Amino acid sequence: ALTITSCGSEPDRRCADRTTQKTLPSSECRSGGxxxxxxxxxxxxxxxxxxxxxxxxxxxxxFGCSGSGGG
Structure with missing residues (x-):
């Protein structure tokens, strides 16, 4: 499994429905989805x-950061 920790940079993000919390294809977060x-x-x-x-x-x-992050 690949784990990415990105303290001080862009947080990990995924596309989801605000109401149901279900994950969606990333295309749903672009172009007015x-x-x-x-x-x-x-x-x-x-x-x-x-x-x-x-x-x-x-x-x-x-989320997921301990100590001091960059910034």
Whole structure:
């Protein structure tokens, strides 16, 4: 399994439905689709959890970062 930790850079993001929390194809987050980017957290059984749709909440290092991140 590949694990990417990106403290001080762009948080990990995936496309998901804000209402159902289900993961969606990334195309749904572009070009006016139904999806929104979900930052941090993980995808489990087709649903996102442990992160936030608010990028700024994840940028502050609240997810998966210990110590001081770059910035």
């Amino acid at each position: 139904n999806g929104s980017y979900y930052y941090g957290g993980k995808s489990d059984s087709g649903k996102v959890q442990g992160g936030s749709f608010d990028k700024s909440a994840v940028d502050r290092g609240g």
